[in-house]
Amino acid sequence: xxxxxxxxxxxxxxxxxxxxxxxxxxxxxxxxxxxxxxxxxxxxxxxxxxxxxxxxxxxxxxxxxxxxxxxxxxxxxxxxxxxxxxxxxxxxxxxxxxxxxxxxxxxxxxxxxxxxxxxxxxxxxxxxxxxxxxxxxxxxxxxxxxxxxxxxxxxxxxxxxxxxxxxxxxxxxxxxxxxxxxxxxxxxxxxxxxxxxxxxxxxxxxxxxxxxxxxxxxxxxxxxxxxxxxxxxxxxxxxxxxxxxxxxxxxxxxxxxxxxxxxxxxxxxxxxxxxxxxxxxxxxxxxxxxxxxxxxxxxxxxxxxxxxxxxxxxxxxxxxxxxxxxxxxxxxxx
Amino acid sequence: xxxxxxxxxxxxxxxxxxxxxxxxxxxxxxxxxxxxxxxxxxxxxxxxxxxxxxxxxxxxxxxxxxxxxxxxxxxxxxxxxxxxxxxxxxxxxxxxxxxxxxxxxxxxxxxxxxxxxxxxxxxxxxxxxxxxxxxxxxxxxxxxxxxxxxxxxxxxxxxxxxxxxxxxxxxxxxxxxxxxxxxxxxxxxxxxxxxxxxxxxxxxxxxxxxxxxxxxxxxxxxxxxxxxxxxxxxxxxxxxxxxxxxxxxxxxxxxxxxxxxxxxxxxxxxxxxxxxxxxxxxxxxxxxxxxxxxxxxxxxxxxxxxxxxxxxxxxxxxxxxxxxxxxxxxxxxxxxxxxxxxxxxxxxxxxxxxxxxxxxxxxxxxxxxxxxxxxxxxxxxxxxxxxxxxxxxxxxxxxxxxxxxxxxxxxxxxxxxxxxxxxxxxxxxxxxxxxxxxxxxxxxxxxxxxxxxxxxxxxxxxxxxxxxxxxxxxxxxxxxxxxxxxxxxxxxxxxxxxxxxxxxxxxxxxxxxxxxxxxxxxxxxxxxxxxxxxxxxxxxxxxxxxxxxxxxxxxxxxxxxxxxxxxxxxxxxxxxxxxxxxxxxxxxxxxxxxxxxxxxxxxxxxxxxxxxxxxxxxxxxxxxxxxxxxxxxxxxxxxxxxxxx
Numbered sequence: 001x002x003x004x005x006x007x008x009x010x011x012x013x014x015x016x017x018x019x020x021x022x023x024x025x026x027x028x029x030x031x032x033x034x035x036x037x038x039x040x041x042x043x044x045x046x047x048x049x050x051x052x053x054x055x056x057x058x059x060x061x062x063x064x065x066x067x068x069x070x071x072x073x074x075x076x077x078x079x080x081x082x083x084x085x086x087x088x089x090x091x092x093x094x095x096x097x098x099x100x101x102x103x104x105x106x107x108x109x110x111x112x113x114x115x116x117x118x119x120x121x122x123x124x125x126x127x128x129x130x131x132x133x134x135x136x137x138x139x140x141x142x143x144x145x146x147x148x149x150x151x152x153x154x155x156x157x158x159x160x161x162x163x164x165x166x167x168x169x170x171x172x173x174x175x176x177x178x179x180x181x182x183x184x185x186x187x188x189x190x191x192x193x194x195x196x197x198x199x200x201x202x203x204x205x206x207x208x209x210x211x212x213x214x215x216x217x218x219x220x221x222x223x224x225x226x227x228x229x230x231x232x233x234x235x236x237x238x239x240x241x242x243x244x245x246x247x248x249x250x251x252x253x254x255x256x257x258x259x260x261x262x263x264x265x266x267x268x269x270x271x272x273x274x275x276x277x278x279x280x281x282x283x284x285x286x287x288x289x290x291x292x293x294x295x296x297x298x299x300x301x302x303x304x305x306x307x308x309x310x311x312x313x314x315x316x317x318x319x320x321x322x323x324x325x326x327x328x329x330x331x332x333x334x
Numbered sequence: 335x336x337x338x339x340x341x342x343x344x345x346x347x348x349x350x351x352x353x354x355x356x357x358x359x360x361x362x363x364x365x366x367x368x369x370x371x372x373x374x375x376x377x378x379x380x381x382x383x384x385x386x387x388x389x390x391x392x393x394x395x396x397x398x399x400x401x402x403x404x405x406x407x408x409x410x411x412x413x414x415x416x417x418x419x420x421x422x423x424x425x426x427x428x429x430x431x432x433x434x435x436x437x438x439x440x441x442x443x444x445x446x447x448x449x450x451x452x453x454x455x456x457x458x459x460x461x462x463x464x465x466x467x468x469x470x471x472x473x474x475x476x477x478x479x480x481x482x483x484x485x486x487x488x489x490x491x492x493x494x495x496x497x498x499x500x501x502x503x504x505x506x507x508x509x510x511x512x513x514x515x516x517x518x519x520x521x522x523x524x525x526x527x528x529x530x531x532x533x534x535x536x537x538x539x540x541x542x543x544x545x546x547x548x549x550x551x552x553x554x555x556x557x558x559x560x561x562x563x564x565x566x567x568x569x570x571x572x573x574x575x576x577x578x579x580x581x582x583x584x585x586x587x588x589x590x591x592x593x594x595x596x597x598x599x600x601x602x603x604x605x606x607x608x609x610x611x612x613x614x615x616x617x618x619x620x621x622x623x624x625x626x627x628x629x630x631x632x633x634x635x636x637x638x639x640x641x642x643x644x645x646x647x648x649x650x651x652x653x654x655x656x657x658x659x660x661x662x663x664x665x666x667x668x669x670x671x672x673x674x675x676x677x678x679x680x681x682x683x684x685x686x687x688x689x690x691x692x693x694x695x696x697x698x699x700x701x702x703x704x705x706x707x708x709x710x711x712x713x714x715x716x717x718x719x720x721x722x723x724x725x726x727x728x729x730x731x732x733x734x735x736x737x738x739x740x741x742x743x744x745x746x747x748x749x750x751x752x753x754x755x756x757x758x759x760x761x762x763x764x765x766x767x768x769x770x771x772x773x774x775x776x777x778x779x780x781x782x783x784x785x786x787x788x789x790x791x792x793x794x795x796x797x798x799x800x801x802x803x804x805x806x807x808x809x810x811x812x813x814x815x816x817x818x819x820x821x822x823x824x825x826x827x828x829x830x831x832x833x834x835x836x837x838x839x840x841x842x843x844x845x846x847x848x849x850x851x852x853x854x855x856x857x858x859x860x861x862x863x864x865x866x867x868x869x870x871x872x873x874x875x876x877x878x879x880x881x882x883x884x885x886x887x888x889x890x891x892x893x894x895x896x897x898x899x900x901x902x903x904x905x906x907x908x909x910x911x912x913x914x915x916x917x918x919x920x921x922x923x924x925x926x927x928x929x930x931x932x933x934x935x936x937x938x939x940x941x942x943x944x945x946x947x948x949x950x951x952x953x954x955x956x957x958x959x960x961x962x963x964x965x966x967x968x969x970x971x972x973x974x975x976x977x978x979x
Binding site for chain 2: 033034050053054057061064065066068069070071072073074075076077078079080081082083085086087089090093096097124125126127129130145151176177178179180
């Protein structure tokens with residue numbers, strides 16, 4: 001490619017910096033939205049390592065042909081070389097004029113896999129074979145075929161490691177079809193992103209609820225009022241043992257207390273006992289999930305930012321979203 | 335790696351190795367074949383590949399075998415044998431895609447080595463077939479999910495597209511005359527005349543159908559009995575074998591009264607020797623060559639590629655009226671203590687005859703009148719082979735007659751020597767040229783007569799005139815063993831053979847014989863002025879560029895064609911109408927979202943826009959093409975300004 005045209009005699013440092021500048025210019029980040037059409041200007045081609053090896057093989061063959069005057073050897077060498085050249089065009093065509101747009105990426109919890117939907121549209125009569133999609137990370141690419149005149153969805157998967165917004169980064173769509181001698185690629189950098197919720201704690205007791213109108217209270221385990229007796233279980237605190245009942249010959253019983261709570265919860269960040277913020281948010285996440293699962297109404301209070309009570313999936317998702325973005329700069333980006 | 339891929343690689347390996355099976359020692363071919371069978375069985379049964387230790391043992395063992403067989407690890411035959419083993423054993427440790435690619439590259443190399451042995455037209459076609467198989471596997475390797483048909487189509491497309499490009503490269507790629515480096519002597523197979531003659535050596539050649547060279551005459555061809563193609567001249571006789579001996583410095587060849595010039599073009603098959611074949615006596619040759627003291631035309635390098643030259647000879651001549659004493663001495667040499675009866679016979683002629691010509695006539699008459707037979711299967715001769723032949727067996731091939739005749743001449747004191755070469759040839763009327771085969775190999779004599787110089791005497795003609803005037807098969811009895819085709823095959827078979835040879839001749843001259851010289855000639859005939867390497871290279875690049883551009887235009891035409899999608903156009907028209915009415919569609923908005931928004935802003939359009947959006951989505955994304963007409967109609971009649979209320 002062009003960068004090879006730089007003089008070989010320049011000092012390596014200059015060369016390296018020029019190369020970097022050139023790369024930075026050529027591959028400058030272009031974050032796009034909407035539909036990307038892979039026009040010829042977006043497709044790059046370079047020989048692969050195998051392509052270079054093949055070139056060496058051809059040169060050796062040619063030398064043999066000249067030396068031994070093998071006319072048919074010339075024919076074979078030229079045929080192979082020209083097939084390689086044509087394979088470059090085929091590789092280019094395999095990518096050319098595909099339409100791609102980013103679809104949705106459903107929110108996931110930290111530690112799960114985020115799946116970015118990419119919508120590929122192959123309008124041409126030409127089936128595309130062995131397209132591969134690779135992210136910035138050094139993991140095995142995902143390869144797929146696109147039949148002619150069809151659109152298909154490809155999910156680009158990325159491990160969700162931190163809460164907040166996860167971006168795909170620059171994706172490389174490449175192909176080495178048909179002979180593996182040339183690597184044709186194009187960069188895709190969509191403005192798509194995936195929301196990552198904090199990983200919820202495995203279990204956490206919900207905070208006590210309240211009833212704004214005094215009705216609909218229900219008891220939960222607490223220590224305000226006496227609520228009855230139950231059988232002793234090894235490990236119960238001694239002061240809780242109902243010695244009177246024991247004296248009456250009812251066996252070892254334990255006094256139970258309950259706190260009257262309403263079925264509305266205010267999930268307050270300040271109520272979390274954990275020491276670090278991530279731990280607190282993890283607990284909040286568990287609370288939201290449990291409260292929703294129990295069918296309670298719940299509100300959210302995050303350091304002055306309050307979300308009134310409600311329930312349902314939409315409410316839960318909004319709560320989770322606020323928790324996920326809490327304290328992050330990107331919070332304002334919606 | 336999937337099974338289909340491995341079967342493919344097995345097939346391609348079989349295809350590239352099969353032509354070599356005949357050149358290789360039997361055990362190498364057998365080993366390669368059994369490895370292929372073994373690998374097929376492993377793939378079929380799904381068993382695991384053998385351990386690396388076993389493979390190493392087989393490899394080392396076969397290398398040892400080759401070392402014992404050839405006594406070296408270098409040279410052409412050894413190289414081919416090693417490549418075969420390497421390729422088949424590579425199949426046994428096919429683990430990654432890179433292994434498979436390496437095997438394919440190796441296969442291409444093996445195809446090239448086959449051209450050492452044969453570059454005929456069928457070999458070329460076989461190469462194309464092999465290449466198609468290799469390309470198909472190559473595509474499969476790079477797209478494991480692709481099914482057979484598209485795989486074959488892609489491979490065939492690549493191959494077909496490469497053919498015109500190859501043609502341009504073949505014609506215009508600047509040819510360098512090889513060799514670039516010295517090559518092992520065994521680089522070329524050779525068959526044909528030797529510079530030694532023992533009883534039976536030419537008889538063996540007579541059984542060979544192989545072509546020695548082809549000749550075309552721009553003018554009238556000479557008579558058959560003038561077609562003596564001069565090869566090695568043999569001087570020294572040790573009682574059983576004739577050899578050239580050490581060449582004494584003679585005088586410059588000197589032809590006086592040379593008349594009857596004849597022009598001809600020879601395409602000589604490689605024979606790995608220096609000699610070039612010309613008619614007696616050579617006068618001019620178009621390539622660099624030297625003329626020896628005994629009138630042989632010799633090239634500087636051994637002829638190891640097909641060679642084309644134009645030459646001129648004089649059919650009537652007087653050769654070396656003066657000859658150096660040293661040469662005449664050599665031409666009288668006889669081994670001591672051999673063939674006493676022949677010497678006696680010659681001495682008798684000497685005493686009776688008044689001149690040397692008389693002795694020659696006497697000898698020819700002797701062959702003609704006595705009961706001599708011309709046969710390819712002469713009986714074995716004893717120690718005094720000439721005596722044995724002349725007085726006992728009297729059955730022989732041309733070398734027996736030439737040998738005996740020269741012996742008699744020398745014994746009678748006439749300087750004489752044996753000349754080997756080819757005589758005659760078969761006319762191919764299809765291509766209007768003569769095919770000279772190994773079976774046309776011949777030996778005759780030359781005697782030096784004072785006042786006449788060297789004169790050709792063919793004692794075989796005295797015994798079997800048909801050999802010289804017609805052909806070998808005409809001269810032999812019907813039951814003699816001869817190459818099948820030299821006999822009288824059916825007419826159609828003869829014609830087929832001549833047509834095929836004419837085609838091969840074209841192929842040889844234009845494809846295989848295409849060298850820098852022919853390249854220059856062709857290009858200047860095509861109108862290129864002052865042909866030079868740079869010019870050729872530029873034309874080549876331009877030609878390739880044009881064809882590749884044409885291919886690119888053809889291949890990408892579908893992609894650049896902006897198709898007029900009626901459905902989309904109609905939908906965009908609806909959007910434009912709504913935009914005019916103050917409700918433009920946002921760039922990211924899908925039809926459903928847009929419809930919802932429009933429905934809120936203009937409840938009166940709610941039904942119409944939802945209907946259109948639904949139909950549009952159905953057509954675009956669910957491919958329900960049968961509702962297209964209805965949608966188009968509704969879209970064109972849609973009008974947002976009309977208030978329905």
